[in-house]
Amino acid sequence: MAAVTCKDLCKTFSQGGERVIGLERVTLEVEEGEFLCLSGPSGSGKTTLLNTIGGLDTPDSGSITVAGQCIDRFSREQLANLRLHNIGFVFQAYNLIPVLSARENVEFVMQLQGRGLATRRALAMTILEEVGLAGLEDRRPAQLSGGQQQRVAVARAIASDPVLVLADEPTANLDSRNSSQLMELFAELNRRRSATFVIATHDKRVMDFCHRRISLQDGRIVNAESRAAGSA
Amino acid sequence: MSLLLLTKLAWRNLWRNYRRTLIMLAAIILGVWAMIMMNALMRGMVDGMLDSGLKYLPGHAQLHHPAYRDDPGVAHSLEALSAPLQEALADRDILGWSARVKVPAMISSERDSRGVVLLGVDPMQELSIGFAETDLVQGRFLESATDPSVVVGEAMLKRLETRLGRRIVLSSQTVGNEVGERGFPIVGVYRASLPSLEETLVYAGREVVQGMLGMGGAVSEVAILGPDYRRLEPWFGRVAAAVDEGMVLEGWRELDEYLALSLSIQGGAGIVLIVVIFLALSFGLVNTMAMAVFERVREMGLLLALGMPPHAMLYQVLLEALFLLLLGLLAGNLLGWLSLQPLLSGIDLSALAEAAELSGMGATLYPNLRGVDMLRATLIVIFLGLAASLIPAWRAARLDPVTSMNEY
Ligand SMILES: Nc1ncnc2c1ncn2[C@@H]1O[C@H](COP(=O)(O)OP(=O)(O)O)[C@@H](O)[C@H]1O
Numbered sequence: 001m002a003a004v005t006c007k008d009l010c011k012t013f014s015q016g017g018e019r020v021i022g023l024e025r026v027t028l029e030v031e032e033g034e035f036l037c038l039s040g041p042s043g044s045g046k047t048t049l050l051n052t053i054g055g056l057d058t059p060d061s062g063s064i065t066v067a068g069q070c071i072d073r074f075s076r077e078q079l080a081n082l083r084l085h086n087i088g089f090v091f092q093a094y095n096l097i098p099v100l101s102a103r104e105n106v107e108f109v110m111q112l113q114g115r116g117l118a119t120r121r122a123l124a125m126t127i128l129e130e131v132g133l134a135g136l137e138d139r140r141p142a143q144l145s146g147g148q149q150q151r152v153a154v155a156r157a158i159a160s161d162p163v164l165v166l167a168d169e170p171t172a173n174l175d176s177r178n179s180s181q182l183m184e185l186f187a188e189l190n191r192r193r194s195a196t197f198v199i200a201t202h203d204k205r206v207m208d209f210c211h212r213r214i215s216l217q218d219g220r221i222v223n224a225e226s227r228a229a230g231s232a
Numbered sequence: 233m234s235l236l237l238l239t240k241l242a243w244r245n246l247w248r249n250y251r252r253t254l255i256m257l258a259a260i261i262l263g264v265w266a267m268i269m270m271n272a273l274m275r276g277m278v279d280g281m282l283d284s285g286l287k288y289l290p291g292h293a294q295l296h297h298p299a300y301r302d303d304p305g306v307a308h309s310l311e312a313l314s315a316p317l318q319e320a321l322a323d324r325d326i327l328g329w330s331a332r333v334k335v336p337a338m339i340s341s342e343r344d345s346r347g348v349v350l351l352g353v354d355p356m357q358e359l360s361i362g363f364a365e366t367d368l369v370q371g372r373f374l375e376s377a378t379d380p381s382v383v384v385g386e387a388m389l390k391r392l393e394t395r396l397g398r399r400i401v402l403s404s405q406t407v408g409n410e411v412g413e414r415g416f417p418i419v420g421v422y423r424a425s426l427p428s429l430e431e432t433l434v435y436a437g438r439e440v441v442q443g444m445l446g447m448g449g450a451v452s453e454v455a456i457l458g459p460d461y462r463r464l465e466p467w468f469g470r471v472a473a474a475v476d477e478g479m480v481l482e483g484w485r486e487l488d489e490y491l492a493l494s495l496s497i498q499g500g501a502g503i504v505l506i507v508v509i510f511l512a513l514s515f516g517l518v519n520t521m522a523m524a525v526f527e528r529v530r531e532m533g534l535l536l537a538l539g540m541p542p543h544a545m546l547y548q549v550l551l552e553a554l555f556l557l558l559l560g561l562l563a564g565n566l567l568g569w570l571s572l573q574p575l576l577s578g579i580d581l582s583a584l585a586e587a588a589e590l591s592g593m594g595a596t597l598y599p600n601l602r603g604v605d606m607l608r609a610t611l612i613v614i615f616l617g618l619a620a621s622l623i624p625a626w627r628a629a630r631l632d633p634v635t636s637m638n639e640y
């Protein structure tokens with residue numbers, strides 16, 4: 001079954017009275033367990049596509065199905081609910097809630113979902129260990145390095161077993177060593193947990209980790225290429 | 233929705249900008265403290281007014297001839313009280329009552345003469361409703377309704393330039409439209425909470441006055457005292473049902489409209505004051521909460537993006553405001569209560585006595601701090617405070633996650 005199906009997505013923005021194309025007739029299907037990257041130069045529509053799939057933004061036309069639900073007519077609250085239960089997000093920066101510790105950040109989504117204290121605490125500790133942050137769980141984001149912060153964000157995105165993890169330029173603020181560590185983590189989680197990843201990036205090294213790559217330009221899919229799984 | 237999570241977020245966020253929070257907190261504490269002080273002082277003032285004003289003479293209700301209040305002379309008197317009425321006055325909820333002659337009169341010493349209100353009283357009855365032996369500063373009170381002496385106020389004694397044991401002459405109009413007059417020895421001097429009372433009221437034996445004015449057994453009024461001036465029922469209704477023909481029963485609010493009016497004005501002023509103080513506070517509060525939201529737009533966008541429902545965002549901001557309000561209320565109430573403790577034994581206003589007398593209270597102000605007033609201030613502050621925070625909270629809930637996260 002497809003984790004995500006997009007059909008003929010169009011989105012335009014108006015900026016200073018001018019119409020700017022965000023997405024133009026984007027049709028895309030992401031299978032469950034895929035490790036996909038969206039590439040393309042800055043302004044090509046990667047973020048717009050991720051946000052539309054994630055229910056953070058709505059297209060002008062076209063149709064989106066996520067986890068078997070057509071979200072075209074969802075209300076604000078319904079979209080919030082979809083994001084909460086089905087999608088994990090990793091953003092470029094400022095991913096963490098400053099007043100919560102690393103563990104509390106990971107627990108945050110599970111707590112919103114209404115999971116019990118014992119379950120979510122155990123899950124959070126396991127996943128923090130899995131992303132290599134054992135011992136740092138009580139630190140606040142300000143006490144963590146950029147790379148560590150992104151790992152916490154990944155842990156939070158994956159902790160509640162979402163159908164889909166969307167990451168928007170997750171390595172943009174990291175040095176190359178931290179970048180490749182983070183990508184290795186993504187690849188490992190994809191393998192071990194068979195989670196579906198869609199990662200937007202214009203970083204060549206990141207693309208090398210992905211199994212399928214979709215290139216965007218001016219809001220359009222310009223080419224798509226697949227590679228055998230695990231050939232990175 | 234996890235209330236615990238919202239509480240945690242609200243509480244921690246409150247202390248992020250602790251300087252701003254403390255400033256706002258100080259403002260709330262000060263405002264609440266002021267509300268409590270003002271309320272206690274105003275209530276003390278009203279109680280003082282009513283106690284000295286009501287207990288002294290009018291009691292809580294009075295029986296009169298219907299025309300007496302317009303023309304308080306011997307012509308408008310009450311004949312002897314009927315048996316059912318006397319029975320009604322013996323009600324267990326009535327602390328006491330007094331049937332008196334009360335007429336305008338002239339008092340003269342060798343030195344001076346002045347207009348007064350002559351009270352012909354039965355001392356036993358009078359002591360049961362207002363006059364206290366402790367009010368006497370010299371001599372004694374009347375011994376019976378047939379006691380042929382007078383008790384005057386200390387201020388009056390000075391005016392007349394006379395003293396205890398000397399004689400004065402009282403004169404007033406008789407039933408037959410003549411001038412009745414009689415000499416009385418001064419056997420007692422009293423002090424009232426208000427100097428103006430001391431210069432007005434002269435007590436004499438009721439039967440002596442009745443004889444002097446040819447009234448037979450008639451009296452001008454019956455004053456009745458209940459346990460609480462705020463609540464005349466149930467005794468008032470029972471007396472009203474037993475009232476004789478040609479008599480009217482009126483509560484103190486009708487008898488002293490000025491007093492009743494100032495009571496309700498002061499009660500209303502209490503609420504107005506709370507609201508005014510709070511309105512000033514709420515500008516600060518709205519601003520504080522708006523700043524708290526404004527500073528965290530990006531973070532709130534993140535919370536929404538992660539799937540926090542918009543209504544939960546609204547609650548989070550309201551909770552933050554609620555914490556601020558509760559802390560301020562707690563400290564403000566405590567501070568108000570503490571700072572009133574040393575004042576409860578009375579604030580000496582003798583320096584301001586002239587002004588105080590104008591408003592009808594005694595020379596000592598006893599602040600009256602009541603739980604109801606604290607509760608009322610607390611509820612008003614919470615209610616208005618949350619209402620004021622609704623605007624920033626609403627804005628936080630309406631934030632668009634994507635544009636908010638792109639804010640700088
Ligand atoms: N909120 C917005 N308002 C106006 N224009 C926007 C907005 N978001 C995106 N765009 C425009 O849409 C196009 C695609 O942007 P985006 O999806 O952010 O590209 P990418 O993530 O690939 O850099 C760009 O031309 C951008 O300027």
Ligand SMILES: [Mg+2]
Binds near residue numbers: 047
């Ligand atoms: Mg982008």
